[in-house]
Amino acid sequence: MMATKAGGTGRFTQDEKRRDSDHVSFLKHRGFRWLWVALALCGTAILGYLMIDQQPRPNGGSWYGYTLGTIGFGLIVWLSLLGVRKRRITTGQWSLKAWTSAHVYLGLSLIVIGTLHTGFQIGWNVHTLAYVLMLLVIITGIYGVIAYATLPASLSANRKEMTRAQMIEALTAIDRQLESAAQPLERTEADLVINALGQDVFSGGALARLTGRYPGCATACALGGMGRQSEAEQRVVALLEKRREQLAQIRQQLRIRALLEIWLFIHIPLTIALIAALVAHVISVFFYW
Amino acid sequence: MFKVAIVGSGPAGLSAAARAAALGMSHVLLEKTDHLSDTIFKYQKGKHVMATPSNLVLRSDIDFEAGKRETILGIWDEQIAGHKVNVMLHAEVAKIEGKKGAFSIHLRNGEVIKAEAVVLAIGTQGNPNKLRCPGADSPIIQYQLDDPGEYYDEHITVVGSGDAGIENALGLAADPAQRNVVTILNRSADFARAKAANVALLEEAEREGRVIVRRETTPAEVRENELLLDTRDGQEAIRCNRIIARTGSQPPRGFVEAMGIEFSSPEPGAFPKLSPVFETTTPGIHVIGALAGYPLIKHCMNQGYDVIEFLNGNHDLKPADEPILAEKFARLPGNRSVEEWLEVFGRNVLILNDLSTLQLRELLLDSTCHAYEPGEVIFRRNEPGSSMFAIAEGSVAVEVNPADPSVTVPIEQGSIFGEVGLISGRRRGATVRAAEPVVALELSRTAALKLLATSPGAARAVNAISIERQLLQMFGSGLTREDVAPLVASAEVVQARAGQVIVTEGADDKDVFIVRRGSMIVEKQIGDRPVFLSYLPAGSYFGEMAVIDGSTRTATVKAAIKSEVIRLPGQGFLDLLDANPALRERAMKDMAGRRATNAFIESRKDEFSGAVDLYSQTAAFLVDNGIGEATDVLLIDEKLCIGCDNCEKACADSHDGLSRLDREAGRTYAHLHVPTSCRHCEHPHCMADCPPNAIKRGPDGEVFIDETCIGCGNCQRNCPYGVIRMDAKPPKKPSLLQWMLFGSGPGPGEAPYSWRKKKAEEEGVAKAKLAIKCDMCAGIDGGPACVRACPTGAAIRVSPDKFLTFTKLTEDAE
């Protein structure tokens, strides 16, 4: 057994290839392999659409329309399975990066396949509903890719080697110091500090989280209302400034993470809706046929 | 006058005393603390104590089986009382004088005890180092801290800058409600001996004013409620009600040697020389247990029983490990008895010649015996393997030319092979087959290292052989032992600290070096900055350029990590080249290749100096973070990482539900992140001190912990990268489908602690906390799950010799 492992075909060869790997993103995976596949698919579909004489007119009901419809349906089902692939950590030589790469390019090719499948017949019906849902899923997907390509670097830069837990810990540490530093302050100023300390870091709701703007921030408010005369006040101001910076880092982290995730909250439910609409679309087609 | 005095009441001493009591032999058991078995007493509360090795029978008058620390100590207390063992607590032995038949045992409190024979069972814990300043015997000094929560309103000074000291200081300052003023003293300016994570925590505590850190400061005098300090700017007194001294401990070796007992070598890993009846070189004094080199409780207890039986004149007693050895030998041909095989191995194998029967038995317990048919493969080129083989009978053939298996070099009976893997930690360099029927001994890495540490003769022999083989292997086919003999004779092994410069750019020395262990980095000064040129793993050579063309050194070579190089005189190397045109040609080709790389990077320097700087600095960052000793390391390109933690989830889901990596933690440079995850070091620190030898290197090169782990936590403490965690195997989660459809269970990835705890309580069986770490997904087809499960390609696992190159480090991802 040892022999086959080191001999050339087994895990050793796999491992050596992996150990020699580059950091190449899912978009560039294998020299844009899936981009080329998708382009070829679209090209063939367009060519077929132009060359084949569809009677009485091009639409989903012609044999070519059925072919495109079947390909499109198959693709959508396969695209949806990414959610399962991502979470089922089975053995074998798969890579989620390759899946994502194929997902993106084949998903985009659906714009062409789906549109040609409609034969440009759009109306107020369940068929068009499926088509529109598909486009919405694709549009959110495009946003996702843009987010994945542009945001990670700023996430990394903002983190400054700190983990989420460490950021919270750092804030707690500042808060402890603030608490004792605020003891000599007079009532109104002390209240400002107490408000700042009492406010939930995550308050502000989804909008604040996405925009990074927290108009009701009690720390900013306390900084505004604090005098700067006495030594105690100056010490508190310095600490509040530190707190504001720490909050800014946490909030920026939350913001980027939210931007990286928010679209999935549309992409996935719409995928479910899309599949439901597709099923209705297919059934109705066969029913009225 | 007692017949026997047993010193130390650990499992070894207890078992010995119980046997003596059962035999009615007059005895006394001396224990320095106020309770029995101090080492086990000091285990963390509720620790699950393991009874490995499971195939070894327990031979003792007191019981022992796996269970909670409290239960075991309880049973022992009861049974020791039941056997009417003559125990003396608070009896620390300070000195032993006299000779066989009449020993005087001096206790620290002045009492003297007389005995005919002594059994030393004091373990390896030793004594904590005392402070060396006036007032060092003051009662305010303590050497251990059991519960930092029990001190209030005190000024406490911690002396010592290792992990123990830092952890104590942080513990004392953790709860502000205790209102302690905690100071920690460090003799030097930085905390080089402690783990980076601990240092970071301490520095944070310092910034927040929770702990006062005094650098370059030592205690000068301990006074009443005051401590006088020597600082860089003179002396200063601080308030101090309590001192916690954590400046390491003194191994018991000095104490033992003072009785005239010889150790097998000066190496720190050596043990006392012992006869088959555990007698030391001082007749009448016996050593058993961890001090004798047997750190598992079962071994200790068996030896306690045996040593008393021997003292009682029972010379036919076979050691308890006899059946295990018999089983090992059963697969060898010839139907010989255990005794006969021991004799064959001890006599035939050169490096085992000096060993006593006891040492030989122990070595064989940690080793595997093999019989091979002629032509059978023993190991193949490029297989990982850190074990060493010794030929007891027959001979083997080494296939030195990968392209042509018919070119072989013989290794004869009595010699060794496979030592390169042991020394360099690298993969096998050649395929080895049996040339005739072979009986061979495979020494595990631990057994081999122990042998080298205990037998200077074996160490010398392995050293000489390994240099010769390294030369033959490196310079390829066509060379014979005679060709390299002059070089071997003049070779010298040089140790290098991390960062130590071996070759200096511009110098005109003329030696050639081989990296024997560790790795090197090559740098060149361009303009005002050093530029990283390349990384040299163990098994490469350097310094040949200046020798061949007579120029000065064109680059600086320094150790990336603690390393060993072999220095060869340049003239000897030139003579070898002159005598072998084929070799000369190869050397010239290698040299041209290196020149080309250097020239490429230098030329880039003018065009895109930014890229070269980035490359250089990134390489330096990786080396600083220990990549130089890695064989397979997880890196994350943070330009691609979306923070989804699918890598951690995949890790947990493919390994019993616990993640072995922490993606966020760890250092980052230029968006290249080194997460907290095992790098499968060439010479793993975690293996250093594992009582059951449960940490091994597997067939795919992974360092893994097998099921014999006893949960002692030594590996966790020894790992400088903090990648080992101690945790109990969590209960099973509902399936993925159940979660997706009905939302049952915690979903993919590691279940939160609260869920695991609740579920485990429902199941009702307490599981032991064991050490867990990355095993590189050994045995899982497809390889590491963390990499396969990354949606964007951010996570990669690479090896340093492939990754530390210009193209990889400057590769631009979107």
Ligand SMILES: Cc1cc2nc3c(=O)[nH]c(=O)nc-3n(C[C@H](O)[C@H](O)[C@H](O)COP(=O)(O)OP(=O)(O)OC[C@H]3O[C@@H](n4cnc5c(N)ncnc54)[C@H](O)[C@@H]3O)c2cc1C
């Ligand atoms: C955290 C931890 C967990 C472990 N878990 C396990 C496990 O689960 N299973 C397992 O098999 N092994 C385990 N081990 C290893 C095992 O505990 C030790 O190897 C074993 O206790 C050694 O036994 P011993 O009798 O040789 O010495 P020790 O148990 O060390 O006992 C030595 C005794 O001698 C006394 N002594 C020392 N010097 C003197 C002196 N001068 N005069 C008088 N008395 C003296 C000491 O106070 C002590 O009581 C663990 C070790 C550690 C550190």
Ligand code: HEM
């Ligand atoms: C009709 C077409 C599509 C369907 C049905 C579909 C469906 C899905 C599903 C089910 C997931 C899994 C999400 C999860 O479980 O986390 C997913 C993820 C994703 N989709 Fe799509 N998708 C489609 C088209 C696209 C397109 C066109 C793009 C890009 C241009 C895209 C980009 C992505 C990306 C980037 C992810 C995230 C991968 C990850 O983080 O693991 N999708 N999609």
